[in-house]
Amino acid sequence: MYYINSKPSKNGNYGNPRGEPFDGALKLPDELLNDYIDAKGFAYFEATKGAITSVKLNREAYNAYINSQPEPAEDKQSKIAELKRNLADTDYIACKIAEGAATREEYADVIAQRQAWREEINRLEVT
Numbered sequence: 823m824y825y826i827n828s829k830p831s832k833n834g835n836y837g838n839p840r841g842e843p844f845d846g847a848l849k850l851p852d853e854l855l856n857d858y859i860d861a862k863g864f865a866y867f868e869a870t871k872g873a874i875t876s877v878k879l880n881r882e883a884y885n886a887y888i889n890s891q892p893e894p895a896e897d898k899q900s901k902i903a904e905l906k907r908n909l910a911d912t913d914y915i916a917c918k919i920a921e922g923a924a925t926r927e928e929y930a931d932v933i934a935q936r937q938a939w940r941e942e943i944n945r946l947e948v949t
Contacts, residue, residue, distance in 0.1 A: 824850040826858070826874075833890070834883025835863040849873040898946050905939045905946075912936055 824839035825847035831837065839850050839858060848869055850858055857877040858865060864884035868876045893901075915932055918924035926933060 823852065824855055824858075826850050826863075830883075833887045834880055835887065836865060837863055850877075892949065893946070898949075902943055902946050905943050908939050909936060 824841060825843050826836045826839050828846050828848045829836075839855060840847070843849075848867075849872055851873065854874055854877050858867075858874075861877060861879040862884060864880045864887065866878045866880050867874045912932055912935075915924065915929050915936075919926055919929065
C-alpha cells in the first residue's frame with residue numbers, strides 16, 4: 823500500500839507516492855501504483871472510503887506542466903547548433919540568387935524556412 827496527497831499542487835500533480843501514511847493522504851493500492859507512475863502524478867482518480875479505486879492520466883495538467891518547463895541549456899545549445907547547420911547547408915541558395923543564377927520565387931519555400939530557423943535561433947538565444 824502507498825499513500826498520495828488528497829489534493830493536487832498548483833500544477834495538478836499529486837506528488838510522489840509514499841510508503842507511510844500521513845495526514846490527508848489517500849491510499850494507493852499496489853495494483854494501481856504503475857498506473858499512477860505512468861500518469862507521473864497527473865491523475866484523475868476515483869476513491870472510496872479514502873482508498874483510490876482507479877487512476878487515469880490528466881493529460882491537460884500534464885501537458886500544461888511539460889510546456890511550462892524551460893528547455894535545458896544543453897538541449898537549447900544543440901538545437902541552436904542544428905539550426906545554424908541548416909542555415910549553412912542552404913547558404914548556397916542565397917549565393918545563387920545574388921549571382922542571378924536563380925530567383926527568389928524558385929526558392930520561396932527554402933527562404934521561408936531559413937527565416938523560420940533564424941527566428942527560432944533568436945528565440946532560443948534570448949531565453
